[in-house]
Amino acid sequence: MARRPVLEFWYEFASTYSYLAAMRIEALAEAAGVDVRWRPFLLGPIFSAQGWNTSPFNLYPAKGRYMWRDMEREAAALGLPFRRPNPFPQNSLAATRVAVLGIDHPWGPTFAKAVYRTEFGEGRSIAEPAAVHAILVGLGLDADSVLKTAAAEPNKTRLKALTEEARSRGVFGAPTFFAEGGEMFWGNDRLEQALAWATGERAVVAREAAAAR
Amino acid sequence: MARRPVLEFWYEFASTYSYLAAMRIEALAEAAGVDVRWRPFLLGPIFSAQGWNTSPFNLYPAKGRYMWRDMEREAAALGLPFRRPNPFPQNSLAATRVAVLGIDHPWGPTFAKAVYRTEFGEGRSIAEPAAVHAILVGLGLDADSVLKTAAAEPNKTRLKALTEEARSRGVFGAPTFFAEGGEMFWGNDRLEQALAWATGERAVVAREAAAAR
Numbered sequence: 001m002a003r004r005p006v007l008e009f010w011y012e013f014a015s016t017y018s019y020l021a022a023m024r025i026e027a028l029a030e031a032a033g034v035d036v037r038w039r040p041f042l043l044g045p046i047f048s049a050q051g052w053n054t055s056p057f058n059l060y061p062a063k064g065r066y067m068w069r070d071m072e073r074e075a076a077a078l079g080l081p082f083r084r085p086n087p088f089p090q091n092s093l094a095a096t097r098v099a100v101l102g103i104d105h106p107w108g109p110t111f112a113k114a115v116y117r118t119e120f121g122e123g124r125s126i127a128e129p130a131a132v133h134a135i136l137v138g139l140g141l142d143a144d145s146v147l148k149t150a151a152a153e154p155n156k157t158r159l160k161a162l163t164e165e166a167r168s169r170g171v172f173g174a175p176t177f178f179a180e181g182g183e184m185f186w187g188n189d190r191l192e193q194a195l196a197w198a199t200g201e202r203a204v205v206a207r208e209a210a211a212a213r
Numbered sequence: 214m215a216r217r218p219v220l221e222f223w224y225e226f227a228s229t230y231s232y233l234a235a236m237r238i239e240a241l242a243e244a245a246g247v248d249v250r251w252r253p254f255l256l257g258p259i260f261s262a263q264g265w266n267t268s269p270f271n272l273y274p275a276k277g278r279y280m281w282r283d284m285e286r287e288a289a290a291l292g293l294p295f296r297r298p299n300p301f302p303q304n305s306l307a308a309t310r311v312a313v314l315g316i317d318h319p320w321g322p323t324f325a326k327a328v329y330r331t332e333f334g335e336g337r338s339i340a341e342p343a344a345v346h347a348i349l350v351g352l353g354l355d356a357d358s359v360l361k362t363a364a365a366e367p368n369k370t371r372l373k374a375l376t377e378e379a380r381s382r383g384v385f386g387a388p389t390f391f392a393e394g395g396e397m398f399w400g401n402d403r404l405e406q407a408l409a410w411a412t413g414e415r416a417v418v419a420r421e422a423a424a425a426r
Contacts, residue, residue: 050273060263062385066399073406172275186279189402193286 004035005180007198010166011112012043012174013092013099014055016071017188019120021175022113023080024191032195038109040099041166042092042159043174049167055089074188075120083123090119091127097150098132100159110139220411221391223252223379224325226309227268227302228387229284230401232333235326235388236293237404245408251322253312254379255305255372256387262380268302287401288333296336303332304340310363311345313372323352 009025011018029036047056057064068084075082095115102108114135119126126132129147136143149155166176170184177185177194185194222238224231242249260269270277281297288295308328315321327348332339339345342360349356362368379389383397390398390407398407 060385062383065383066385066397069397070399070403077406170275170278172273172279184279184282186283190283193290 004033005198005200006035006037007194008037008039008178010039010041010171010174010176010178012041013095013112013115013119013126014043014089015174016057016067016120018175019116020071020074020078020080021188021191022109022116024078024188026109028191028195032199034195034198036109038099038103038112039162039166040096040103040112040159041163041171041174042096045163046167046172058088071120081117081121083121085119085123085125090125094129094132094147094150095126095135097155097159098136098146100162101146101150101155107139107141111135111141114139217246217248218411218413219248219250219393220407221250221252223254223384223387223389223391225254225256225387226305226312226325226328226332226339228256229270229280229333231388232329233284233287233291233293234401234404235322235329237291237401239322241404241408245412247408247411249322251312251316251325252375252379253309253316253325253372254376254384254387255309258376259380259385271301294330294334296333298332298336298338303338307342307345307360307363308339308348310368310372311349311359313375314359314363314368320352320354324348324354327352 007029009021011022025036047053052059055064057067071082099108099112099115102111115126115132118124118131118135124131126135133143133147136146169178169182173186175186175188175191177191179185179194179198183194183197185191185197220242222234224235238249260266265272268277270280284295312321312325312328315324328339328345331337331344331348337344339348346356346360349359382391382395386399388399388401388404390404392398392407392411396407396410398404398410
């Protein structure tokens with residue numbers, strides 16, 4: 001049997017549009033016959049390097065106001081609950097360390113979706129280790145053991161390496177998808193194109209190709 | 214006969230994604246039974262107010278590199294030619310003044326599409342009045358007369374008012390669409406949703422609603 005094509009899914013827990021992508025990607029990838037590699041990372045260091053000390057949606061209020069309205073519409077259209085957490089962005093460090101550990105465990109994607117559901121589906125905090133602990137318990141995992149391993153040096157180093165890998169490959173926001181060969185797609189709006197590219201449909205057929213001519 | 218719904222299409226000639234929207238909007242709007250109001254404006258003053266002295270695609274190189282690649286893919290998928298003009302962004306003032314005059318003339322949208330075709334389809338300059346003159350001549354218009362009226366005080370004032378109207382209504386980029394009632398949509402990727410909203414389909418049906426559940 002031929003190996004299935006792979007799509008890398010780089011996500012940040014503080015990212016609103018990553019929530020939409022995380023809730024959609026498994027069903028869409030399965031339908032396309034594509035394997036997903038979940039890759040958690042931190043946008044904070046990437047934003048800092050270009051002089052931003054918080055989300056661009058906070059730095060640029062007009063863009064931020066629009067984003068919240070757009071998220072309401074998009075979530076409704078996808079049948080997903082949506083509530084804005086306070087504060088925004090949430091400190092995603094504790095949850096991201098667990099997600100990094102989850103790369104090597106079958107519960108990784110399940111944990112990531114549970115974090116997003118708590119944060120953007122219910123508008124609750126994911127910032128404190130206690131919040132992450134509760135999510136792990138909810139999944140039937142040994143929360144104490146997972147949190148301890150996640151906070152240990154090797155795992156912290158791995159998160160730093162993932163974030164540096166994202167930056168060095170040109171990631172500037174989330175979600176970002178990479179097809180094999182390095183083709184990059186940014187944003188929940190590009191998930192379908194990214195999957196089509198991954199399956200070898202290099203010339204993505206546009207919905208309105210005919211209309212535009 | 215009932216009045217047809219209206220969608221405002223706010224565009225900036227220096228904006229790459231506005232090019233894609235300009236080439237698609239008429240056929241899509243006609244199919245949806247929606248009238249389009251073309252609204253040229255300048256992003257420069259809006260960017261300046263938030264401390265940017267050029268395109269964000271120049272200020273943030275990783276984002277810029279991605280944008281050019283994404284534009285290549287999107288244009289190809291839509292069957293549109295695409296060449297990057299040098300320099301980018303082009304000074305769009307002369308062309309925009311003519312487009313403002315074109316709001317009151319049937320040649321307005323035709324002129325706007327011809328500018329975009331020159332700039333992003335052929336990668337040629339639109340910055341000098343001579344370039345705009347040649348485009349007008351190509352459309353069979355009295356180029357000298359149009360340019361003179363476009364450069365007169367009332368038309369210049371109208372462009373300033375349009376740009377201020379865009380800013381005050383929350384526009385932070387282009388293209389931006391407004392449906393009646395003020396619902397705002399940003400980006401070529403939202404053209405379909407904006408048209409659906411304009412026709413009264415308040416609950417936009419997502420392609421993957423089922424898949425996401």
